[in-house]
Amino acid sequence: MTAAPPRNWAGNVTFRAARVHRPSSVAELQEIVAAARSVRALGTGHSFNRIADTDGDLVRVDGLPGRVEIDPAALTATVPAGLRYARLAEHLQAHGFALANLASLPQISVAGACATGTHGSGNGRPGLAAAVAGLRMVAPDGRLVELRRGVPEDRLDGAVVALGALGIVTELTLDIEPTYDVAQWVYTGLPLDRLAGAFDALSGAAYSVSVFTDWASGEARVWLKCRTDRDGSDHPGDSWQGARLAGEALHPIPGIFPAACTTQGGRPARGTNGSRTSDPTSPPAAAPNSSPSCCCRAAPHRRPSRRCAASATGSRPSSRSRRSAPSLPTTSGSAPLTLGTAWPSTSPGATGRRP
Secondary structure: EEEOOOOOOOOEEEEOOOEEOOOOOOOHHHHHHHOOOEEEEEEEOOOOOOOOOOOEEEEEEEOOOOEEEEEEOOOOOEEEOOOOOHHHHHHHOOOOEEEEOOOOOOOOOOOHHHOOOOEEEOOOEEEEHHHEEEEEEEOOOOOOEEEEEEOOHHHHHHOOOOOOOOOOEEEEEEOOEEEEEEEEEEEEEEHHHHHHOOOHHHHHOOOOEEEOOOOOEEEEEEEEEEEEEHHHHOOOOOOOOOOEEEOOOOOOOOOOOHHHHHOOOOOOEEHHHHHEOOOOOOOOOHHHHHHOOOEOEEEOOOOOOOOOOOOOOOOOHHHOOOOHHOOOOOOOOOOOOOOOOOOOOOOOHHHOOOO
């Protein structure tokens, strides 16, 4: 049991729990849950609300044991609930696999992100919970329950995005796929009226699309992330939808050095690591209240654009625009992972926290 009351990442919530636990085994967790009058689970604390708050017992799941178990035949990976996506993506990549999608923040935990409906962005990208093929959780009476996809009586679909209401998840089984490369382009100066008028075309222009704005300037920045095996690595041109191709690496928050961001300028990044916006090797860049708003979309039943470089009319970029890609700096992947911290969320769902 820990002593000091925890706070969420933003610092706007101090949890009221009478007791805070960090069990080191599933058996210990079962005892805690069975004995508690009221219990909630807490992960990295990236939500700004009190969804994880309780005046009873609060449980951190990052102390539970476990390892990533990959099933190459089934294309699944079973992972401990408290594992953070940065570590998971790194492990999968080392074995030639990747997730289909990530949120912008790599520091959030798998169980919390799925339980709170966290998502990446882009018309063809479902929420992270769509990858859950099975889970284990401790029910309110302390029993260990296993739910699997394809078993009707298990009712897995109703238990994945459950906000912690059904129990405390201890491990999840996720869909994976062979690794792939992602190329990223950034555009600046997108007029907000163009964003409103062509939102479907903009949000469907790449495998993953994020739009950031402070609303006051009347403009936005667009992040286009393209799977090179499906979309190629071209950009839509120096000028696209009224926006301009960035000539240097940028951070979603203007004025912040972009070292905390993933590679830009169309240079492919391997695996799911390239589909997020922040790099796990970098510490927080700014306080949460300086974060811009993100206009993004996750739609589970729409296919992604087949061409990263497609414009609103579906045209390919000219050969000139393909040749004029700027030379941008890249971030180093040699630094150790910094997993205890994160810079501000770049999508509404990326504030996922253990319920």
